[in-house]
Amino acid sequence: MVIMSATLDFLSVNVWHILMAIGNLLILVLILKKFLFKPVQNILKQREEEISQTYGKADKALEEAESEKELYRQKLDGAKAEADSLIESASKRAKEESSEIISAAREEAAARRRRADEDIELAKKKAAEELKGSVSEMVIGLASEVVGREIDEKAHAALIDEAIESLGE
Amino acid sequence: MEIEVTGAKILFELPFGITITETQVNMWLVMLGIAIFCIWLTHDLKVRPTSRRQLVAEFLVKTTENFVTGNMGAAWKGFVPYIAALFSLAMFSSLISLLGMYPPTSDLNTTAGWAIMTFVMITFFKIKTNGPLGYAKSLTEPIFIMTPMNVLGEFATPLSMAFRMFGNVASGTVVSALVYAALAAANNALFGWLPGILGEMAEKLPILQLGLPAVLSLYFDVFSGVLQAFIFCMLTMLYIASAAEKE
Numbered sequence: 001m002v003i004m005s006a007t008l009d010f011l012s013v014n015v016w017h018i019l020m021a022i023g024n025l026l027i028l029v030l031i032l033k034k035f036l037f038k039p040v041q042n043i044l045k046q047r048e049e050e051i052s053q054t055y056g057k058a059d060k061a062l063e064e065a066e067s068e069k070e071l072y073r074q075k076l077d078g079a080k081a082e083a084d085s086l087i088e089s090a091s092k093r094a095k096e097e098s099s100e101i102i103s104a105a106r107e108e109a110a111a112r113r114r115r116a117d118e119d120i121e122l123a124k125k126k127a128a129e130e131l132k133g134s135v136s137e138m139v140i141g142l143a144s145e146v147v148g149r150e151i152d153e154k155a156h157a158a159l160i161d162e163a164i165e166s167l168g169e
Numbered sequence: 170m171e172i173e174v175t176g177a178k179i180l181f182e183l184p185f186g187i188t189i190t191e192t193q194v195n196m197w198l199v200m201l202g203i204a205i206f207c208i209w210l211t212h213d214l215k216v217r218p219t220s221r222r223q224l225v226a227e228f229l230v231k232t233t234e235n236f237v238t239g240n241m242g243a244a245w246k247g248f249v250p251y252i253a254a255l256f257s258l259a260m261f262s263s264l265i266s267l268l269g270m271y272p273p274t275s276d277l278n279t280t281a282g283w284a285i286m287t288f289v290m291i292t293f294f295k296i297k298t299n300g301p302l303g304y305a306k307s308l309t310e311p312i313f314i315m316t317p318m319n320v321l322g323e324f325a326t327p328l329s330m331a332f333r334m335f336g337n338v339a340s341g342t343v344v345s346a347l348v349y350a351a352l353a354a355a356n357n358a359l360f361g362w363l364p365g366i367l368g369e370m371a372e373k374l375p376i377l378q379l380g381l382p383a384v385l386s387l388y389f390d391v392f393s394g395v396l397q398a399f400i401f402c403m404l405t406m407l408y409i410a411s412a413a414e415k416e
Contacts (some may be wrong), residue, residue, distance in 0.1 A: 008176030008190060010339070014278050021282025028203065028254040035207035037250050043214045050216055132213040146277045161383050
């Protein structure tokens with residue numbers, strides 16, 4: 001190797017230099033491919049994949065949300081129907097119960113009244129009997145006073161009773 | 170005054186007559202810079218980007234992909250790294266002249282190499298699409314006598330591409346050198362008559378060389394460099410895409 005201080009002519013053709021220019025160009029193609037295009041294209045591809053993945057996830061999530069919404073809507077409808085039927089049955093039962101209570105109360109009241117009526121009747125009868133007894137005694141007393149003789153109490157009591165009976169009617 | 174315009178400096182000589190010039194070394198530096206930039210851009214990428222660095226990397230990849238598929242069709246996605254390499258290498262090889270280094274694109278061998286790549290691919294896709302016979306037949310159309318013209322036309326494509334880029338970048342260097350020399354001469358003429366040490370100092374101070382070369386450099390180095398890289402890529406894409414179309 002010799003260090004030269006000469007120059008080429010302004011216009012010179014040298015096959016080696018032409019080949020070296022071509023070689024340099026091809027080497028630079030490889031350099032750019034390896035250090036610029038490959039890495040950037042890789043990253044762009046990865047980004048595209050990530051974006052499509054994200055879109056897929058979003059679509060899936062939306063679908064799930066829709067189906068869950070439908071599920072909840074159905075559940076809500078079921079709950080509403082259940083609540084309606086519960087309220088209906090409860091009110092029905094309440095009505096039945098109240099009518100039962102009312103009728104029981106009525107029955108009881110009627111029974112009490114009947115009993116009271118019976119009591120009154122009984123008391124009336126008793127009072128009438130007592131009155132009858134005392135009246136006949138009084139009448140017999142008075143008659144014996146008036147007549148001045150003893151009247152056969154037992155024999156005449158029946159007669160007086162008959163008389164009162166007929167009076168009382 | 171003598172102005173010398175030369176090609177790249179020869180730095181080393183290897184066996185078999187292979188020489189390594191500024192062209193090769195500067196191109197390797199450009200490639201090294203691009204490689205380091207790419208590695209820095211794409212280290213520690215995340216699926217959910219957090220750094221502006223990653224956004225720049227993604228923007229570059231997407232822009233070049235859209236650029237290539239927009240011009241050639243969606244089927245040419247595998248072609249994106251080649252166009253990206255061609256564009257970045259051509260652009261930065263021209264822009265390196267901003268640092269005062271020799272631009273590899275002002276060496277005809279460089280642009281010729283890239284143009285030959287384009288030519289090889291054009292021919293490859295033409296043969297692949299139409300078959301070897303179809304390709305040979307297409308050279309004899311519309312009539313047999315036109316064959317030499319058609320063959321010439323095939324070679325004209327890479328030749329014009331190589332010379333277009335080389336010419337633009339190299340001519341920028343030449344024009345810049347000429348303007349600089351002219352300004353130096355004007356500087357001497359303007360201030361050289363000053364007496365004594367004042368004149369000597371004024372001669373050495375590049376006063377007139379201050380503004381114009383910067384503006385010219387903006388055009389020849391920045392605008393022309395980027396534009397020629399773009400044109401080279403556009404032509405490569407369009408030629409190859411149309412070569413792969415069935416006739």
